[in-house]
Structures are given as C-alpha cells and as structure tokens.
Amino acid sequence: MTAAVAERSEHYAVVERAEPRKPRRNEPCRSELRLGEVLSAMSFALDITEGQPCGHSARSCLIAMHIAEKLHLPAAERSALFYAVLLKDAGCSSNAAKMAYLFGADDRKIKHDLKSINWSKAIEGFRFMRQNVSPESSRLERFLKMAAMLLHGPGGAKKLVLTRCERGAEIADELGFPAATAQAIRDLDEHFDGQGQPRGLRGEEISLAGRIAGLAQTFEVFYSKLGLTTALEMTLARSGSWFDPQLVCVLHRLATEEEFRSELARRDADVAVAAYEPHEVPRFADDGLLDRVAEAFAHVVDAKSPWTFKHSRGVADLAVGMGRAVGFGADRLRRLRRTALLHDVGKLGVSNLVLDKPGKLTVEEYTAVKKHPDFSERILLRVPAFADMAEIAGAHHERLDGQGYYRGICSDTLPLEARILMVADVFEALTAARPYRAGMPPEKVLEFLERDAGASVCPTSLNLLKRHLSRKDFTSRVEHQLEALDLLAQDLAAPVCLAC
Numbered sequence: 423m424t425a426a427v428a429e430r431s432e433h434y435a436v437v438e439r440a441e442p443r444k445p446r447r448n449e450p451c452r453s454e455l456r457l458g459e460v461l462s463a464m465s466f467a468l469d470i471t472e473g474q475p476c477g478h479s480a481r482s483c484l485i486a487m488h489i490a491e492k493l494h495l496p497a498a499e500r501s502a503l504f505y506a507v508l509l510k511d512a513g514c515s516s517n518a519a520k521m522a523y524l525f526g527a528d529d530r531k532i533k534h535d536l537k538s539i540n541w542s543k544a545i546e547g548f549r550f551m552r553q554n555v556s557p558e559s560s561r562l563e564r565f566l567k568m569a570a571m572l573l574h575g576p577g578g579a580k581k582l583v584l585t586r587c588e589r590g591a592e593i594a595d596e597l598g599f600p601a602a603t604a605q606a607i608r609d610l611d612e613h614f615d616g617q618g619q620p621r622g623l624r625g626e627e628i629s630l631a632g633r634i635a636g637l638a639q640t641f642e643v644f645y646s647k648l649g650l651t652t653a654l655e656m657t658l659a660r661s662g663s664w665f666d667p668q669l670v671c672v673l674h675r676l677a678t679e680e681e682f683r684s685e686l687a688r689r690d691a692d693v694a695v696a697a698y699e700p701h702e703v704p705r706f707a708d709d710g711l712l713d714r715v716a717e718a719f720a721h722v723v724d725a726k727s728p729w730t731f732k733h734s735r736g737v738a739d740l741a742v743g744m745g746r747a748v749g750f751g752a753d754r755l756r757r758l759r760r761t762a763l764l765h766d767v768g769k770l771g772v773s774n775l776v777l778d779k780p781g782k783l784t785v786e787e788y789t790a791v792k793k794h795p796d797f798s799e800r801i802l803l804r805v806p807a808f809a810d811m812a813e814i815a816g817a818h819h820e821r822l823d824g825q826g827y828y829r830g831i832c833s834d835t836l837p838l839e840a841r842i843l844m845v846a847d848v849f850e851a852l853t854a855a856r857p858y859r860a861g862m863p864p865e866k867v868l869e870f871l872e873r874d875a876g877a878s879v880c881p882t883s884l885n886l887l888k889r890h891l892s893r894k895d896f897t898s899r900v901e902h903q904l905e906a907l908d909l910l911a912q913d914l915a916a917p918v919c920l921a922c
C-alpha cells in the first residue's frame with residue numbers, strides 16, 4: 423500500500439472519540455439500558471467495515487423510522503425495521519476478503535464506492551470495474567483480472583450476495599429478533615423492478631421493511647456524500663427501478679419538513695436514532711443479551727479474514743481461563759470475556775489488503791494496523807454498556823517495556839485484565855497461521871513468551887496462562903482457518919458481486 427493509499431484510506435475508518443455515554447431519560451421505563459442504544463453505537467463498527475462514514479447505519483435507521491412513522495406502521499413492524507437497519511451490514515465482513523482479492527484493492531473503498539453507482543446498469547458496472555480493479559497494477563494485470571471477473575456468470579454473483587444476506591439475517595436471529603428483522607436484511611438489495619439481488623424479487627414480493635431499508639441506506643449514502651438535493655434526485659431517478667415509488671413519494675414529503683432535515687444534519691446520529699426505538703415493544707439490554715451482542719460482533723470481526731477466523735472467540739476462552747485461574751468472580755469474568763470478544767473490533771477499519779498480505783508489511787501498512795486498538799477503544803467508548811471495557815481493549819497490543827502500540831505506554835500500570843488480554847492475544851495469534859508463516863506449536867509459543875517475561879511480557883499473566891493450559895487442553899484454530907480459506911477459494915471461483 424503506497425502512502426497515497428494509506429492517506430486516502432483514512433476516510434474509511436474515522437471514529438470520533440466520544441466521552442462515555444450516560445443513560446438518557448427521554449422515554450418511559452428508563453431505568454434499564456435499551457438495546458437500541460447499544461446497537462446504534464456498535465453500528466459504527468459495521469460502518470467502518472463498509473467504508474462508510476461513522477453514523478451511516480444510524481442515520482439510515484433514522485430515515486427509515488421517519489418513513490415508517492409517516493406510513494403509520496404498527497409498533498411491531500417499526501421495531502423489526504429499527505433493528506434490521508442498524509444490523510443491515512452485519513454480514514458484510516464475510517465478503518471483505520473476497521472483495522479485496524477480486525479487485526486487488528482496498529475492500530472498504532470498493533464497498534464505499536459501489537454504494538454510489540447504479541450497478542444494475544451494465545455500463546456503470548463495467549466503468550466501475552475499469553476504474554477500480556487492481557489500481558496499482560500494470561495494465562496487463564488489470565486487463566487479466568477484469569477478464570477473469572467478466573467471464574464468470576451471474577449465478578455466482580447471486581451466491582455471493584445470498585451468503586452475505588444470510589449471514590446478516592443469521593446474526594439477527596442469534597440476537598433473538600423477530601423473523602421480520604431477518605427478512606428485511608435478506609431483502610436489502612432487492613430492487614422494485616426485480617433486477618436486484620439475491621433472489622430477484624419484484625414489487626411487493628419484497629418485504630415492506632426491506633424496501634424501506636434499501637431506500638433509506640442508499641439515500642443516506644448520497645445525502646452524506648453529495649447533499650440533500652442530489653440524494654433526492656437519485657431517488658427520483660431510481661423510483662420504480664430500485665425503489666418503491668410510493669416510498670419515494672413519502673421520502674420527498676419528509677424532505678420538506680424542517681424536523682426531518684435538522685435530524686439528518688445531526689453529527690450524533692447514533693444518539694439521535696436511539697429515541698426512535700419503538701418503546702411499545704421494549705427490548706432491554708440485560709446481561710444475557712449484552713453477552714450475545716459481544717459474541718455476535720466477535721463473529722463479525724473474525725469473519726473479515728480467513729486468517730483471523732475464530733481468533734476473538736479463542737482469545738476470550740483463554741482470557742476467561744486465566745481469569746478463573748486467578749480467582750476472578752462471575753461478574754469480572756463476564757466483563758473480561760466481553761472485552762476479549764471485542765478487543766479487535768477496530769480491525770474492521772483495516773483493509774484486507776493489509777490484513778491478508780502474504781508478506782512483510784510496509785511502514786504505511788504497519789501504521790494502518792497499529793491504529794486498530796485505538797479504533798476498538800473509540801467504538802467501545804460510544805457504547806453505554808461497554809465503555810468501561812474500552813481502555814482495556816485499547817491496550818491489548820501494549821507491552822510492559824512500552825514498545826507496544828497504540829499508545830506505547832509501559833503496561834505494568836494497567837489493570838490485570840489488560841495484561842491477561844495481551845498474553846492471551848499473543849498466544850492465540852502465534853499458534854494460528856498467518857499468510858506468511860505457519861502456526862507455531864503451543865509449547866514453542868510458551869518458550870517464546872518465557873524469554874520475554876518481565877521485559878515485555880507480564881510474568882503474572884504468563885503464569886496464569888500456564889496454569890490454565892495445565893488444566894485444559896488447547897487446540898489451535900489452524901483447522902478452522904484452513905476451512906475458511908477453502909471456502910474463500912470456492913467463492914473466488916464465483917464472479918464479482920457488484921451489489922456487495
């Protein structure tokens with residue numbers, strides 16, 4: 423990645439640092455945390471995966487909820503729509519590696535730019551490919567890559583979108599949302615004229631929530647990038663093809679209202695949208711549900727690359743084992759597990775060109791990687807229930823001697839949880855394979871860590887790891903990585919998907 427690419431890619435991963443949020447009192451029954459507050463903040467993680475500005479999903483949700491109110495949808499339907507739009511991109515990390523391989527370009531840029539073109543028009547799709555395939559390769563390499571992409575048939579494209587939609591819908595199911603939420607996610611890229619993906623549904627075959635979500639997300643992309651007038655013009659131009667004409671009319675009526683316009687312009691879309699969570703169908707983020715949110719987002723992170731597949735879960739299992747070895751109580755263990763599950767959430771803001779590079783990183787690429795703990799910290803700071811985990815997650819690459827990142831602080835001043843997480847993370851990562859090396863045997867990794875104990879590695883945490891491993895067998899995730907790589911290879915034999 424050149425310096426120019428590194429500079430440009432900054433745009434795709436800007437997470438503003440926020441103060442920890444306090445619970446608000448704008449609705450009845452405010453004594454408990456609402457799930458909408460958690461998901462609207464966590465949706466920033468999905469935005470950076472998609473190369474969209476932070477707040478894209480939350481603002482899309484705001485638009486969708488205004489449309490739903492104009493249509494006087496019942497509370498249950500508004501509720502299903504609300505969570506569907508916040509989670510609409512939950513399946514998108516699963517195709518990030520494919521996009522990077524297929525285009526030979528930053529997956530976040532490809533995903534970002536694809537949202538701005540009318541990919542159902544062949545000429546626009548071809549022009550996009552010509553401009554974006556392997557931008558830093560020779561003309562011959564670019565030609566060969568484009569030819570390979572064009573030779574594949576539409577069946578594979580459908581499969582790729584289907585996989586992505588199904589993954590997002592599965593996550594909605596795992597979190598216990600109604601079937602209507604999962605269906606809206608499945609229908610997100612269907613078009614009113616039947617030319618969308620993955621099923622080519624037409625008109626009212628597409629769920630109403632899916633039609634609203636599709637309109638809201640595309641309108642938001644154009645609004646944020648090009649302003650209200652252009653966004654409205656786009657919806658008119660695609661009325662009847664991409665979008666339900668009746669919904670376009672509703673949106674245009676809304677656009678004349680000052681309240682709608684001023685809410686669209688708010689920078690804190692994640693805060694604004696929480697007030698639209700239908701309180702007639704309350705969903706409170708109790709401990710069990712927060713655990714599932716952390717597990718779900720760990721899946722999203724780990725799905726970004728076959729090389730990181732199941733990494734977060736593995737780190738969480740090790741960290742909890744180490745916490746048990748030192749005698750942590752149930753609450754402390756729960757918090758440690760959530761932190762470990764989400765420690766790499768900031769990796770969603772790093773290009774797969776870098777994460778999956780089969781060689782030594784350049785200085786610019788390493789600089790990009792070193793930002794991910796900061797992104798993790800910034801994202802978690804925005805989530806009311808996770809803000810107290812942010813500092814520990816942000817410190818998972820620090821070292822005792824101050825030679826770590828992103829702050830470069832001497833980490834012996836950090837809480838034990840942070841030092842446990844550092845050791846668990848290194849052990850898990852070294853026993854797994856990377857694009858440029860095989861996984862190391864656990865005993866070799868322990869020897870390696872032992873050499874640095876007291877210098878860069880926390881000796882207390884290393885002893886806890888050894889105690890844990892003496893009680894419980896450890897199996898590296900190399901086999902799972904190979905399965906994920908095999909799936910990627912199969913998908914790469916399918917054509918490019920311009921709807922992804």
Ligand SMILES: [Fe+2]
Binds near residue numbers: 818
């Ligand atoms: Fe990390």
Ligand SMILES: [Fe+2]
Binds near residue numbers: 733737765766847
């Ligand atoms: Fe990690």
